[in-house]
Amino acid sequence: MSREIFAHFDDKSRSFKSKEGITNYFDSTTGPYEYLLGALSGCYYSTLTDVLKGSVTYDYCNIHVEGEKRAETPTTLERTRMTICVKNPSSFEAFKNACIETSNYCSIYQTIAKVSKMELIVCQEE
DSSP states (O other): OOOOEEEEEOSSOEEEEETTOOEEEEOSSOOHHHHHHHHHHHHHHHHHHHHHTTSSOOSEEEEEEEEEEOSSSSOOEEEEEEEEEEESOSOHHHHHHHHHHHHHHOHHHHHHHTTSEEEEEEEEEO
16 A cells, blocks of 8 residues: 655745645654654554454543654664553453554554664553
8 A cells, every 4th residue: 555745845844745635744843753653653543443343442542652762873763662541441451462462563663663662551541
């Protein structure tokens, strides 16, 4: 499956646009790593829903992703921590097992894992 974006960079703006026309801007608070970590969370959740196949119900799921870059060049991610918190799962143990399984199938997780030590934390919100 092919994916594509169109990027634009000049002295006034930096952005990328999807084929469907949705524009995402880089500014002083966002940049490539924020988009990379956001892509990781989106890919992970999409894969998680495929792994669960409706077997566990829950109110919502929050994903917090932190990345620490290496000091040396190239400054790839050295450590990446994902914390997945679920609210009111029908089975926390089954949800946690699905999260572990998801880390094996999520393509962006596996791509980042080639250069970064990955840490996965699964918790239940009260």
